[in-house]
Amino acid sequence: MTSPGSQVLIEAPGVHRVEEHTPRQPGPGEALVAVHAVGICGSDREVYQGNRPEGYVRYPLTPGHEWSGTVRAVGAGVPDGLVGRKVVGEGFRNCQVCDRCHAGETTLCTAGYEETGFTRPGAMAATLTLPARLLHPLPDGADLTAAALLEPAACIAAAALKARALPGERVAVVGTGTLGMFAVQFLKAVSPAELLVVGTRNDREALSRRFGASDFRLRDQRLPGDFDVVIETAGSASAARTAAALLRRGGRLVLTGIPAPGADGLDPTDLVVRQLEVHSVFGAPPDAWAHAVRVFGAGLLDPLPLVTHELPLTEFPQAIELVGAGDPKVGKVLLRP
Secondary structure: OOOOOEEEEEEEOOEEEEEEOOOOOOOOOEEEEEEEEEEEOHHHHHHHHOOOOOOOOOOOEOOOOEEEEEEEEEOOOOOHHHOOOEEEEOOEOOOOOOHHHHOOOHHHOOOOOOEEOOOEOOOOEOEEEEEHHHEEEOOOOOOHHHHOOHHHHHHHHHHHHHHOOOOOOEEEEEOOOHHHHHHHHHHHOOOOOEEEEEEOOHHHHHHHHHOOOOEEEEOOOOOOOOEEEEEEOOOOHHHHHHHHHOEEEEEEEEEOOOOOOOOOOOOHHHHHHOOOEEEEOOOOOHHHHHHHHHHHHOOOOOOHHHEEEEEEHHHHHHHHHHHHOOOOOOOEEEEEO
16 A cells, blocks of 8 residues: 655635645556655646636646556456556646547647646645546656656657758757757758757757757847747747748748747738748647657657756745745756655
């Protein structure tokens, strides 16, 4: 039997407590996972502060959608061989029966939004019980601390699949945060002729080059053009415009950042005249998760250099503060149940 341990509970915006956690034994089709580590991102900060859009959070809530762990028990109908496996798991709780789910586009499920750590209990707890169909087993030797970053990596895997970059193409990434650094690694894996990273901080150049960038520019510098593929990860309207300007006629743009509402966006005339192919990503469907896990297992994805802080669950408020402080020394923050 798994020991109770602790969990974070956000009762309402700005109000939380760390309390004893009682594992929920898995029902039919479910698995109980002992959580190894859970990452914090800007959306967790939104949940805590009450800035998450209506319908995309449900209080009281145990947050945590970026996690890794080990399966401790399974319910009826789940293979016993899953017990003891290292895993990560999808967050979107799709209905599996609508047209979009049947097409594999589970993040577009028409039954409504449900997601681990936002409307369902998340992983800032000793254990997490969820549908076993959402789990992705990892290689036995996988580093579970690194694997805790596979949720943001899966979102960028979705972008990489939509970008369809080919060996020898000129590719670029706009944005140098966690998502941007994952985008660099996914694009590097397809052997581009050139891999440019565009950011706003000089201190990210060394890490960009470590992950495979062949060039690094600041956004206020003169930028080259004629790129085949650009992935934008910065989350501002100006970054999206910069990304579009980098492309050749007929180039492929994938947007992953979410700008503030009402921001001036891309110029539709420019999109049409230059015949740009534009995609966007919100979350990660199963094929993107599978791609991220494969690339990670092959050693082509190295999340660990992005982790700068590991804290116990009891320091949840400090972790939230770190994520929002804007300190360039703060990268990915993990909590360890």
